[in-house]
Amino acid sequence: MSDQPIIRIRDLKKSFGSKVVLDGANLDVWPGESVVVIGQSGVGKSVLIKCIIGILTPDSGTIEINGETITAAGFRHMNVIRRKFGMLFQYAALFDSLKVWENVGFGLAQHSNLKPPRIREVAEEKLQMVGLPGILDLMPSELSGGMRKRVGLARAIAMEPEIMLYDEPTTGLDPIRGDSINDLIIQLREELGVASITITHDMISAYKIADRISMLYKGKLIYTGTPDEIRSSDNPFVQQFIHGKAEGPIRDE
Amino acid sequence: MRIVSALNWVGTSTLSYLDEAGTTLILLIKVVRALFKRPFPLRLTTQQMEEVGVRSLPVVIITAIFTGAVLALQTYSGFKRFGAEGLTGTVVALSMTRELGPVLASIMVAGRVGSSMAAELGTMRVTEQIDALITMATDPIHYLVVPRFVAALIMLPFLVVFADLLGIIGGYVVAVKILGTSSTIYINRTLQYLEFSDISVGIVKAAVFGMIIALIGCQMGFYTEGGAEGVGRATTKAVVGASILILITNYFLTALMF
Numbered sequence: 129m130s131d132q133p134i135i136r137i138r139d140l141k142k143s144f145g146s147k148v149v150l151d152g153a154n155l156d157v158w159p160g161e162s163v164v165v166i167g168q169s170g171v172g173k174s175v176l177i178k179c180i181i182g183i184l185t186p187d188s189g190t191i192e193i194n195g196e197t198i199t200a201a202g203f204r205h206m207n208v209i210r211r212k213f214g215m216l217f218q219y220a221a222l223f224d225s226l227k228v229w230e231n232v233g234f235g236l237a238q239h240s241n242l243k244p245p246r247i248r249e250v251a252e253e254k255l256q257m258v259g260l261p262g263i264l265d266l267m268p269s270e271l272s273g274g275m276r277k278r279v280g281l282a283r284a285i286a287m288e289p290e291i292m293l294y295d296e297p298t299t300g301l302d303p304i305r306g307d308s309i310n311d312l313i314i315q316l317r318e319e320l321g322v323a324s325i326t327i328t329h330d331m332i333s334a335y336k337i338a339d340r341i342s343m344l345y346k347g348k349l350i351y352t353g354t355p356d357e358i359r360s361s362d363n364p365f366v367q368q369f370i371h372g373k374a375e376g377p378i379r380d381e
Numbered sequence: 382m383r384i385v386s387a388l389n390w391v392g393t394s395t396l397s398y399l400d401e402a403g404t405t406l407i408l409l410i411k412v413v414r415a416l417f418k419r420p421f422p423l424r425l426t427t428q429q430m431e432e433v434g435v436r437s438l439p440v441v442i443i444t445a446i447f448t449g450a451v452l453a454l455q456t457y458s459g460f461k462r463f464g465a466e467g468l469t470g471t472v473v474a475l476s477m478t479r480e481l482g483p484v485l486a487s488i489m490v491a492g493r494v495g496s497s498m499a500a501e502l503g504t505m506r507v508t509e510q511i512d513a514l515i516t517m518a519t520d521p522i523h524y525l526v527v528p529r530f531v532a533a534l535i536m537l538p539f540l541v542v543f544a545d546l547l548g549i550i551g552g553y554v555v556a557v558k559i560l561g562t563s564s565t566i567y568i569n570r571t572l573q574y575l576e577f578s579d580i581s582v583g584i585v586k587a588a589v590f591g592m593i594i595a596l597i598g599c600q601m602g603f604y605t606e607g608g609a610e611g612v613g614r615a616t617t618k619a620v621v622g623a624s625i626l627i628l629i630t631n632y633f634l635t636a637l638m639f
Binding site: 178181182183207208210211213214215217218219221222223224234235238239283287293 | 505508509510512513515516517518519520
């Protein structure tokens with residue numbers, strides 16, 4: 129590990145109207161590390177990663193990428209920083225007016241001088257990495273949910289990001305397809321050395337892909353540890369969540 | 382209590398209208414700024430020009446022909462009461478070019494194109510495609526709104542010229558072929574009193590209405606909240622909002638320019 133985290137989040141706060149979603153979240157992600165943020169649905173996990181990539185602006189607190197504070201960056205500079213990121217959306221968020229290869233090659237078409245034939249080649253390469261060769265000319269509407277996610281993954285890695293953000297990568301997939309997404313996430317980390325933040329409430333997935341797991345509860349990351357530490361933690365909130373019990377200190381509100 | 386709640390309602394709805402008007406203005410500023418950002422999204426703009434212009438032609442053609450036709454019918458029978466039915470051509474030409482061409486064509490396009498802009502961008506918003514654009518360091522205003530704005534700004538004047546022409550033809554057919562006015566008189570009276578400014582002001586109006594249609598359509602879509610229901614609401618608001626704004630703006634443009 130290097131001496132500086134690739135992502136450093138300090139005292140991050142974000143509210144929507146009177147609803148406090150993030151209330152002083154702190155997190156470090158080291159280069160090449162896979163951090164999984166767990167928490168109940170609607171607890172603000174998506175808000176956290178949307179703040180990191182600058183879709184949402186936090187009310188206060190700082191986010192540093194490689195030591196650079198992005199919360200103060202202007203729009204233009206933020207776009208330079210964003211190219212270090214790849215993001216996989218919960219429902220893939222493929223552009224449904226574009227073909228598969230145009231989706232995967234979108235970043236290249238926008239930000240490089242590559243010609244379309246070359247972009248197609250790169251797209252095919254990335255699609256092969258996610259196990260979907262030969263679908264370049266399909267439209268997103270012709271794909272199944274699992275395929276859409278893998279195309280979304282291919283699109284996210286097409287620009288060779290340093291950091292990947294995964295928003296509920298296994299949600300909505302059957303356990304087998306979900307596990308193949310887990311394998312892809314692990315493969316990307318091992319082959320490309322990308323750091324990642326994954327948000328999920330799928331504990332099987334979390335145990336499998338995480339170097340460290342952090343639990344978001346009431347706007348704070350209340351416990352962070354390795355999968356083993358999480359399993360043996362005596363924190364009652366963590367225990368209730370990872371074992372999926374209705375009884376416990378966490379109540380429906 | 383009822384007075385309080387009535388006042389409350391007036392206050393809240395006023396605030397929400399002002400809020401939306403403010404959002405429109407901010408979006409306009411963002412669009413104008415994004416207009417000058419290189420590279421200009423030429424391919425997307427030509428696609429939209431086809432959508433806004435070419436695909437709207439059938440609707441505009443039918444609207445214009447029948448508007449001109451009914452105008453001729455009414456003018457003829459009304460003006461006949463004081464023996465001025467010879468002026469039918471003039472009335473049709475002036476009404477079409479100054480008011481009905483720009484306003485009716487624009488309202489039809491608002492219904493056809495403004496709604497589809499709102500639905501398309503709204504769907505992109507609720508399925509996180511707009512967020513995906515941002516994560517790929519692409520300005521969604523530049524990529525989505527600028528092409529639609531420019532396309533509507535350019536194509537509406539063309540559509541309106543078409544509407545003017547077809548309205549006059551529709552009037553001609555009714556007055557000459559059905560009501561038996563002399564063709565020469567109709568054409569002479571049309572050309573005699575028609576000034577270039579009648580047409581040019583209509584074209585300027587069309588450009589302004591084009592901007593309104595694209596801006597409101599994109600705004601409603603871009604800031605959609607709440608899933609499929611939200612997209613439906615956005616579409617309705619885009620059509621109603623753009624149509625009302627076109628009618629209001631039309632009055633002030635007329636007052637200002639004629």
